[in-house]
Amino acid sequence: MDKQADKKKLSLKEKYAHMTRGLDWETTYQSMDKVFPQAKFEGIKIHDWDKWEDPFRLTMDSYWKYQAEKERKLYAVLDAFAQNNGHLGVTDARYINALKLFLTGISPLEYVAHRGFAAAGRNFPGVGPRVACLMQSLDEVRHSQTQIHALSNYNKHYDGFHDFKHMLERVWYLSVPKSFFDDAFSSGPFEYMIAIGFSFEYVLTNLLFVPFMSGAAYNGDMATVTFGFSAQSDEARHMTLGLECIKFMLEQDPDNLPIVQKWIDKWAWRGIRVLTLVGMMMDYMLPKRVMSWKEAWEIYFEQNGGALFGDLARYGIKVPECLTQCSIDKEHISHQAWATFYQYGGAAAFHTWMPNDEEMDWLSAKYPNTFDKYYRERFTHWRDEAEKGNRFYNNTLPMLCQVCQIPMLFTEPNDPTQICYRESEYEGEKYHTCSDGCKHIFDNEPQKYIQAWLPVHQIYQGNCFPEGTDPTVEGFNPLAKVLEWYHLEHGKDNLDFEGSRDQKNFDTWRGLATKNNT
Amino acid sequence: MSTVFIAFQTNDDSRPIVESILADNPKAVLDEQPAMVKINAEGRLVINRKSIEERIGRHFDLQELQINLITISGHLDEDDDQFSLTWKN
Amino acid sequence: MQIDLRTVSIKPVRQTFDHIARRFGDKPASRYQEGTYDLQQTDIFHYRPLWEPELQLFDVRRTKVQMKDWYALKDPRQFYYGSYTIARSRQQEAAESSFEMIEERGLAELVPAKLKQTALDILVPLRHVEWGGNMGNSFISAYGYGTAITQPCLYHAMDHLAVAQYLTHIGLVLGGPEALDTAKEAWLNGALWQPLRRHVENILVVQDWFEIFVAQNLVLEGLSYPLFYDYLDADFSANDGTVISMMTRFMGEWAEETAKWVDAQIKVAAAESAENKALISGWVKQYRTPVLEALAPLAKRAFGDKAESVLTEVAEQFNVRCTKLGLVI
Numbered sequence: 001m002d003k004q005a006d007k008k009k010l011s012l013k014e015k016y017a018h019m020t021r022g023l024d025w026e027t028t029y030q031s032m033d034k035v036f037p038q039a040k041f042e043g044i045k046i047h048d049w050d051k052w053e054d055p056f057r058l059t060m061d062s063y064w065k066y067q068a069e070k071e072r073k074l075y076a077v078l079d080a081f082a083q084n085n086g087h088l089g090v091t092d093a094r095y096i097n098a099l100k101l102f103l104t105g106i107s108p109l110e111y112v113a114h115r116g117f118a119a120a121g122r123n124f125p126g127v128g129p130r131v132a133c134l135m136q137s138l139d140e141v142r143h144s145q146t147q148i149h150a151l152s153n154y155n156k157h158y159d160g161f162h163d164f165k166h167m168l169e170r171v172w173y174l175s176v177p178k179s180f181f182d183d184a185f186s187s188g189p190f191e192y193m194i195a196i197g198f199s200f201e202y203v204l205t206n207l208l209f210v211p212f213m214s215g216a217a218y219n220g221d222m223a224t225v226t227f228g229f230s231a232q233s234d235e236a237r238h239m240t241l242g243l244e245c246i247k248f249m250l251e252q253d254p255d256n257l258p259i260v261q262k263w264i265d266k267w268a269w270r271g272i273r274v275l276t277l278v279g280m281m282m283d284y285m286l287p288k289r290v291m292s293w294k295e296a297w298e299i300y301f302e303q304n305g306g307a308l309f310g311d312l313a314r315y316g317i318k319v320p321e322c323l324t325q326c327s328i329d330k331e332h333i334s335h336q337a338w339a340t341f342y343q344y345g346g347a348a349a350f351h352t353w354m355p356n357d358e359e360m361d362w363l364s365a366k367y368p369n370t371f372d373k374y375y376r377e378r379f380t381h382w383r384d385e386a387e388k389g390n391r392f393y394n395n396t397l398p399m400l401c402q403v404c405q406i407p408m409l410f411t412e413p414n415d416p417t418q419i420c421y422r423e424s425e426y427e428g429e430k431y432h433t434c435s436d437g438c439k440h441i442f443d444n445e446p447q448k449y450i451q452a453w454l455p456v457h458q459i460y461q462g463n464c465f466p467e468g469t470d471p472t473v474e475g476f477n478p479l480a481k482v483l484e485w486y487h488l489e490h491g492k493d494n495l496d497f498e499g500s501r502d503q504k505n506f507d508t509w510r511g512l513a514t515k516n517n518t
Numbered sequence: 519m520s521t522v523f524i525a526f527q528t529n530d531d532s533r534p535i536v537e538s539i540l541a542d543n544p545k546a547v548l549d550e551q552p553a554m555v556k557i558n559a560e561g562r563l564v565i566n567r568k569s570i571e572e573r574i575g576r577h578f579d580l581q582e583l584q585i586n587l588i589t590i591s592g593h594l595d596e597d598d599d600q601f602s603l604t605w606k607n
Numbered sequence: 608m609q610i611d612l613r614t615v616s617i618k619p620v621r622q623t624f625d626h627i628a629r630r631f632g633d634k635p636a637s638r639y640q641e642g643t644y645d646l647q648q649t650d651i652f653h654y655r656p657l658w659e660p661e662l663q664l665f666d667v668r669r670t671k672v673q674m675k676d677w678y679a680l681k682d683p684r685q686f687y688y689g690s691y692t693i694a695r696s697r698q699q700e701a702a703e704s705s706f707e708m709i710e711e712r713g714l715a716e717l718v719p720a721k722l723k724q725t726a727l728d729i730l731v732p733l734r735h736v737e738w739g740g741n742m743g744n745s746f747i748s749a750y751g752y753g754t755a756i757t758q759p760c761l762y763h764a765m766d767h768l769a770v771a772q773y774l775t776h777i778g779l780v781l782g783g784p785e786a787l788d789t790a791k792e793a794w795l796n797g798a799l800w801q802p803l804r805r806h807v808e809n810i811l812v813v814q815d816w817f818e819i820f821v822a823q824n825l826v827l828e829g830l831s832y833p834l835f836y837d838y839l840d841a842d843f844s845a846n847d848g849t850v851i852s853m854m855t856r857f858m859g860e861w862a863e864e865t866a867k868w869v870d871a872q873i874k875v876a877a878a879e880s881a882e883n884k885a886l887i888s889g890w891v892k893q894y895r896t897p898v899l900e901a902l903a904p905l906a907k908r909a910f911g912d913k914a915e916s917v918l919t920e921v922a923e924q925f926n927v928r929c930t931k932l933g934l935v936i
Contacts, residue, residue, distance in 0.1 A: 019772045024738060025791070029805040035808070056581075057596065059769075060768045061772065062581055068696030118757075122745040141758060141761065145689070148646075155623070155624055183653065185656070206589070233585065233588060303521075307605055487625065
């Protein structure tokens, strides 16, 4: 009789425990504190790492199996897309500018996330979270590379994609997402998990991905849709990791609650500020719009987030206070941001434009309380001026918020005609922030935020010119030199969509693909 | 009670999975969107391996769900036979 | 008959990204190139790490090794995520198939008792050594410099997890969950394993990431893998222990593949400067001694009287390998 058949088959939970928990041990020749030097400095108390519940119990061989299948399917589509000039299938070439924002502002940060999760995957004393973090680190390499590969074909044909890492490090609006990830990676492993694993990958993830991916689907961008859906299945694992992290921390010791709450407050706000760029993209950069930022906020934060925070209430977690202002902001920030990018379109590595009448009507309908009252007239005026040949470009640089690094374009919650300014003093210097949320963050950790490399400050200090530049020369054009330093090609990467090389090429190529040559 | 949900890519592989879920969760609601199918339910959603196997005629490992999964909402629990999503509030 | 398929021919504005073109010229680039070169930020950082405020987030000073161009450390396998997972999925399919066959047909019962015991005593506790390899490579992936080397080190870390899991599976097949407990007890308290455990724990507190690379990926793996997955494996196969060989097939193939990658990094880094060469050679000498000392009792258990000659051969082959890489050891 076959003894094997009689042996009790191990359950998924049991097998997984042997495959992961069992591998680890308490070191004795070197102290655990030396092996895990970052485990305690943040003040989070963990008494029993074995209480960690593994969300997706994926062994490494299963990981390879399922991920390889996803990769095969994805790259087959990317190949077909490239072979068949799939880029000509988009609604119109203005859409492609959303992708430029994506490649310069998000893809290199997926890479930073990979490094951050590798660090978390080394620094937690518990095996369970380490394995989950390492798998996420691997997933983030996947996301970074599949995005680059998907958008590589666009880079070949359109401007603004060509030097994304160089631009991410320098260009003024890209310091917004860059500083977000620098902030997370410079923090300890527990804060990192609340910042990225929980706040970004759980609370806010749908507000980043649904707009971009649905935007791609609505605008005929097969490559990005395919990448998006493929990546989303990884995101499901990330979400469960983030949720398990916060549950675990809160269940281990009541003393962890105030620390975790502080981090949620900080990172929800920092994340929401970064999402300003996404709101702007949804309302202004998608020729075929999916939904308004206001609608996305209502579904994915107010409703979904409600379910989440309702669940966490039993631990004593409260919805971050600063978020109440978001129900007012949701009707304003996309318009305010687009207005800013429109006027600074000379220094942006993507094209900008004013909406046409049909698009303005959509905005009026989606924002009945705000668009016509505060923004339509100004936008119509700018559009009229552009048609007359006076396209408005603002040549004075904007003040940036010390924390989120967005230009100070946000208005007071109770008065949309007043720019919101907040001020803090630290060691004899004044620092400026855009909101109560950012001021609160600054005041909690001033020693961190005074270090920020603010792009506009740096330009004015003369740190953003190519090596060997002489600013004393007759007729010196600082903006031109800054663009050179950015590797931003003036007349190709920037300025209005009307008259751009992108516009000309797209129309010509579309014509080639649909008309007969003589 | 809060809504839990699960969303899949719309394709041949996910169709029997979606059918199983709807059959096993009578109060679940189907939400079809471009290229994606979402299933919402109050408080709890359960996916049974056996139900899927009945429909596809072969052995199914619940971890295969990951190939076409897009997103979820709720606390996840999985074992060899079942995959469940719940909100406790 | 020639079929000439035509799609509309559109002339691209550029063939690749600028940072790739700066290195290789404006021509179509491979997925490995576009996914690897110059991806890590290098120049501007907003905040000092709370966990190491004297250095930047990504900082060349985290190792004493110095390179003019950290991307000279390219991976000869050209693994980016897609090619890595697809390659490994083929290997796992073969491994899964072997394990299934062995389990379904009860083939473990056919292994001679002595051989089974050797596998349980030697292979199963190695899962903990593998876990040390995972931790070391995770460290490099987090704190190393340049995507060219940090990317494959993450793959290497996850490969070590996979090997640890295959060894766990072997333990379950040969002796059930109790075998894992026995192996862990031996790892923690058995005389045979203490020198190696001490050594693994010493590597866990090294702070120079390239030193970890040398200690773990070159020296520890370079000596232990041939010992266990070539020599010991040959013994298994020659003595009716083919079933064990089937279950360790992944490890043997993997070691051969990864050695090529490890060799390429060491060779390039050592050739860069006399300082690097001296540094790396010094590390090899420093780590070789305790590894050989730690492997001695395990070799004795595995090979009996032949232990000394086997270990000598393994050490000699290792020395030849290092010399070929330009090291002075």
